[in-house]
Amino acid sequence: MKSLYQKLADIKAGRDPKAFIIADAKDADMAFGVRAPGADKFISKEGRHPAQFSPEVWTREEFGHRNLPEFLDIIREVTHQGLVDIMLMSAAVNEQLTIKEGLFKNSRITPAARANDATDVWAARHGSYLKEPARPFRSASIDHIQCGKVECDRPENGGDDGFPGANLGLYSVTWLNDLDQDYKTLQAFKEFREEAERKRFKYFLEVFDPNVNSGIPPEKLGEFINDQILRNLAGVTEAGRPQFLKIVYHGPKLMEELCQYDPQMVVGILGGSAGTTYDAFKLLHDAKKYGARVALYGRKINNAEHQLAFIEMLRLIAEDRITPEEAVRAYHGILDHVKIKPNRTLADDLVITEQAMSYDGSAVQKSKIEVRNNPLAKKPAAGSVTKTAADADWPKKENGKPDFSSMSADQRRAYHRSRLKRTFG
Secondary structure (H helix, E strand, O other), X not given: OOHHHHHHHHXXXXXXXXXXXXXXXXXXXXXXXXXXXXXXXXXXXXXXXOOXXXXXXXXXXXXXXXXXXXXXXXHHHHHHHOOOOEEEEOHHHHHHHHHHOXXXXXXXXXXXXXXXXXXXXXXXXOOOHHHOOOOOOOOOOHHHHHHOOOOOOOOXXXXXXXXXXXXXXXXXXEOOOOHHHHHHHHHHHHXXXXXXXXXXXXXXXXXXXOOOOOOOOHHHHHHHHHHHHHHHHOOOOXXXXXXXXXXXXXXXXXXXXHHHHOOOOOEEEEOOOOXXXXXXXXXXXXXXXXXXXXXXXXXXXXXXXXXXXXXXHHHHHHOOOOOHHHHXXXXXXXXXXXXXXXXXXXXXXXOOOOHHHOOOOOOOOOOOOOOXXXXXXXXXXXXXXXXXXXXXXXXXXXXXXXXXXXXXXXHHHHHHHHHHHHHHO
């Protein structure tokens, strides 16, 4: 079973309070065009792909962005790492990697595709679309996502296994507090839901804040969004409901309000702009603390100096194994180890810059930790004997694993130092 559906089942049944879903949103080509693959500072182990530039016009360095083949290599690399639960792509990338290559066939990661691209994601350079009220639109069809052609051959067994492509999509809505515009948005959503139900296509619902002035005070906007979500889904039976929500994090109170209303409704947060590393890590930590069970990060991952290490930290935070502050320090330690210059100094990267997270001024901790299954770590020499963290003298569970709940502050710091030293030498 894919990890996504196992975790969704565990969350809804209350079996695993630590179950948390992470999605890598690599669907930016539905929005940004040339800039979608991101700055070319981080390239996968496959290296650069040949690109021809006229020397009298510009150089590859002046171009500054990855090309599509390099973008696909990173998606493959993150998929092989296996720490995210969902890989969200455009329909075109989904066709290449899921249908043609079968990248996810033996993976626990679930492929997904953006099922609509309303006008508030039309981020073409020099365009003015983002300044206009969002309008519903779909470039991709469900059939093209599922099987790469205008009409799929439906699986005879009624299951999902017969689709060569993705059978999960993201559908986004943007409510504007404008009767005519919101009516059109909800009508388009209704048509999509009914088609998805007929074609046995699963989806999750992304809810953006208004992209133009809604007339609602910013401090009240989250209440409007929560009520609109609940009001709209009250008219949707189980067969047509989203697998989970992807929404803007409006703070602890409004997250708890939504999650406590219906414990069967799985709520996730979207990442938004890149920000600092601490912004990303703290957002996941705090949203989870107040009820979120999913985090979908696009630019926060794609703009990271080292995406694999960044994702590793997200997973460790989601599993309550390290704090956001520890994760920022460990992440910078990895960058230093592999000789990648960080975008910011450690001090600057430990600052909250996003307003949604400014309510919390908790102190920065200075402890460090080893990265579990770190693909960057030095391999021990053949025949060498390394003292592991499990060999040291601190509280352990019956299975031999460290018992963090019983550790003193000094024992926890010693544990982290020992593991970090063993990892990075």
